[in-house]
Amino acid sequence: MKVSIIGAGRNRNGIGEYIGKYFQKNGATVTSVLGTTEKTSCNTSSALKQYGIDATPYTDFNKMVEKESPDTIVIASPYSTHYEYILKSIDAGLNIFCEKPFIWNEKGDMQELLDNLFEMAESKNLKIAMNSQWPFSIPYYEELCGSINIQGIDTFSIGLSPMFGGRDMILDSVPHALSFLYCTLGNGEILNLDFEHYEKKMIIKFDYNSNINTCKVLISLISKEHRPREFSFGFNGSIVNRSLDSETYDIYFNYANKSLKIIDPLDLSVQDFISAFREKREPLIGKSHIVSNMTLLKTIYDSCEIT
Missing domain, CATH: 3.30.360 (Dihydrodipicolinate Reductase; domain 2)
Incomplete structure (x- = not known):
């Protein structure tokens, strides 16, 4: 499994860095990170080296996907950006491991938004999980x-x-x-x-x-x-x-x-998501769980x- 991470910096909760660490530890290969600026993406890439991860930094999603050809996207950016990145990832045919809350839209119909996302993902046989780990x-x-x-x-x-x-x-x-x-x-x-x-x-x-x-x-x-x-x-x-x-x-x-x-x-x-990907099963924190939660x-x- 080749993995790209969006938002692995530590300026907020900093969980993206640790998600990357555990993907690498459990047999995946973290190949790239996406940041909002060259400075943040390079800093994140440098921080991941302590876990033996050599991740190329990017600031453009489409360029990263084109050059790295990942199987999976980890979305650990601020929750206000999740929906946009999930849409882009589904369009690119990528499996998704997204930090909670999965998506957020104060004014939209949550059920309708989720139904549309999962319908698109299921048409491409993609695995989607939300990280709500406890x-x-x-x-x-x-x-x-x-x-x-x-x-x-x-x-x-x-x-x-x-x-x-x-x-x-x-x-x-x-x-x-x-x-x-x-x-x-x-x-x-x-x-x-x-x-x-x-x-x-x-x-x-x-x-x-x-x-x-x-x-x-x-x-x-x-x-x-x-x-x-x-x-x-x-x-x-x-x-x-x-x-x-x-x-x-x-x-x-x-x-x-x-x-x-x-x-x-x-x-x-992370182990459960990787296992779901390999065994072609639903992750524990998958569709039905996400819809209920959100x-x-x-x-x-x-x-x-x-x-």
């Missing part, structure tokens, strides 16, 4: 807290610390919560949505109504500009907290008096009255 950590959660009884899930809570404030916190963080819910309870609807907003903090509450049961959801968002950012989640009151080793960057889940080193869920997300995200965002 559901891949559920087996580690169960190792610490015990197996999840899906029919017995009554509550789900998650705490995140996005670097943004205001309503942008929703776009940055809520896809993670919705992915956990989809991967455990399946497709659902949002009922009794409520918001509490404080300086640099937002609380979102709702009922997630699925065919399995109705789960009460609590999402706590606290804006934090610098790493490390807090992250916790759990079902029925059993909450794990993430911690990072400042020297090795190893990730740990902590629960009660227990601590468990885990594989980076971003690594597992339509519910739009519902939550549109219902929030703060700026």
Whole structure:
């Protein structure tokens, strides 16, 4: 698999660089990066060398695709650019691994936009996945807290610390919560949505109504500009907290008096996409998951009255 990356710089969340690292680690070849300027694309190319990646820098999408002939495009640019790059990638016949939120358009019909994109992609047999990586950590959660009884899930809570404030916190963080819910309870609807907003903090509450049961959801968002950012989640009151080793960057889940080193869920997300590509199957965070995630995200965002 030949991979080109759009937006692997570290001026925002910086996740594109690590996505590139994990594609290379898992047997793909990252051949190029696309930046908005020569400086940013060259800086990104230089940063990727620490992972043994020799990526040619570009500032023009069409030129990069013509010269590099990638199989897959990684889209890790700001979410406002995702839709345009997804359209270009589908037109070029490229598989897509896109950072969340998958697309964003405040005024458009989300369902219609997604239906059109996937119809075009399916006509070319393309694989599309959204990177919403934390559901891949559920087996580690169960190792610490015990197996999840899906029919017995009554509550789900998650705490995140996005670097943004205001309503942008929703776009940055809520896809993670919705992915956990989809991967455990399946497709659902949002009922009794409520918001509490404080300086640099937002609380979102709702009922997630699925065919399995109705789960009460609590999402706590606290804006934090610098790493490390807090992250916790759990079902029925059993909450794990993430911690990072400042020297090795190893990730740990902590629960009660227990601590468990885990594989980076971003690594597992990339592994699943590569496996889906090779086995010609749907990625775990594929079409149905993306459609559910983005339509519910739009519902939550549109219902929030703060700026």
